[in-house]
Amino acid sequence: MADWRAHPEPGGKAIDRIVLYIDDLDRCSSRQVVEVLEAIHLLLALELFVVVVGVDPRWLVRSLSSHYDEILAETPGGGHVTPEDYLEKIINLPLVLPGMSSGSLRQLLRSLVPERTTENRSVAEPPAPPPVAQEAVPDIEARSEVDSRRRPGRAVKPPRPLTDREIELLSALDRLVATPREAKRLFNLYRMLRSTRDLSEASRFLGEDGEPGEYQVVVALLGLLTAPAHLLGKALDGPADVSRSIRGGLARRSSEATWAEFVADCEPRREGGRWGNAVVGDLSEEEARDWLRLHRGLTQVSAALEVDRLAHFQKWVLVIRRFSYVLSPAA
Template sequence: MSFAESRVADYVEHLGVVSLLRKDLETFATMLAEVPHGSGKIERTVLYIDDLDRCPPRVVVQVLEAIHLLLALPVFVVVVGVDSRWLKKAVEQHYEEMLGDEPESFAESYLEKIFQVPFTLSPMDDPGFVGLVRGLADTEAPDTTPATAPAGPDRATGDRPPLAAVASSPRTEVPKPSSEQSTIDVRPPRLVISQAELDFLPTLAPLIRSPRAAKRLLNLYRLLRARFAGEELAGFLADGDREAPFRAVLVLLAIHVGHPEAVAWFANLDGTGPDDSALEIVSSLNDHELRPKLERGLSGEGWPLLAASSQRWLPLVNRFSFARDD
């Protein structure tokens, strides 16, 4: 026993990271368990893990091993937000040489031993998109009283009234900066989304498939819109008819963000005459998911109909996209 105890320190130096981590976690769990009740005792430690589906397979498996280690101790709870398809592929690739003829069943079994409660979030629907973009954009909106609209289904979403019909909460007046404070306006008028733009945004809901895409759409639009000022901005926002410039820009950006693979349609749009109908150009699009969405939008009362309305802004909008030709 004396000899064994004398060698412990030498062995500890060669323990792996997982072994050392487990030892520390066990010590931590013991410390929490010894805290008396009624003294702010911590009953659970919840660890949130995000963006695991952006890591290479080796890192994914290492994190899964660490999660499995944590779950061996009842004081820890782990919540992982991830694309399950990425997890399965990462496990299959990492253990490729060991899987044999059933890689998918192995990955399923591997994940079931770690995750006790899998739960799939519902996709963003049209009302969800409307609520999200309103929350992101209306914080910058001017203090105006929305126009009253009759209750009924919204043309864009099918089950929600237009944005103009939703009463906005009164804004708190921002105090004027003192002489010692910065006088830089962090929310200049060029970034403030107008009511006309807010009313048009719901028509783009079918094109946007995730909250991340909705936020990207609004950020890109603000960035593009900030190029204009004065009379140029007023002309960009002129809402006399459905060919208003801001409408064409929003539609093009929404397609780029929601369906970046639709480069062929942009090429067709750029190569047609200015008086051609955008609806006719869409009919030649070989995309069974995007084409019905574009046809529905162009058949409504809001989207620009003439090819010229979009052709004018196509070069500029292309600069805000990952998928673009020369």
């Protein structure tokens, strides 16, 4: 390759560089991560190659610590070699991408919403599929937007785009959304839930006759899904302990309680040198940081809610948790 670059064929173009992009390395096993890093080190000995690695650095450090646990142990002369020392010999220019800035979630969501159109299209009605048994969800309107449009011999309207109210409320979750990937996941989850609702003019989901729409409850609960994953089960199902002033998770509380009380209880407090909150009790420092982020994010979105009674949120918990890896205690 070097000779080809130095002596290009007549009329041909010499290869100046080969740029290798490596993505999703943080989805590989520790052994694979180390093997790829070793291969990168060999490639970079050749002037021809440039390697760009997109990866969560925490996974690199964890993989190196696991694979080279003996080598990275303390040396006889004192001190020790760290995974960061290893990485510095391979990756010359680390570049940390910044998190999403305030207001960028709103801009991203608006870019994902298709342009509004009034076009109506008539389509042939496909044969109705056989009925499928589904788990009953009490008190939640089950007629979908698709079903409301699927009527033989009638023009079919395109799906209703998100309203400005929906976009603004979703944007209020920006404290809980750190990356564009998380933002896209939030958007897709909301669209999937929305597609199973009746979005007609008399829709309970979007609000009717001055009543707040159920979409507000859905967006607030999606904030729990967007927060660090290990918090969801505790936030929903944590047991109460009256003797320690622990009121437990959202699903365990009285339906007459309020969402504002639950959000306030998420805030971690330090007493006697120990962290804790009124949802789960004692917390480590790392857990306290995650709960603080959740509390701040939920506080921000709650300021825009017109719904507060916890019963409205509890009836949506079963639906919301289906989009997570947290099963109900009964399951």
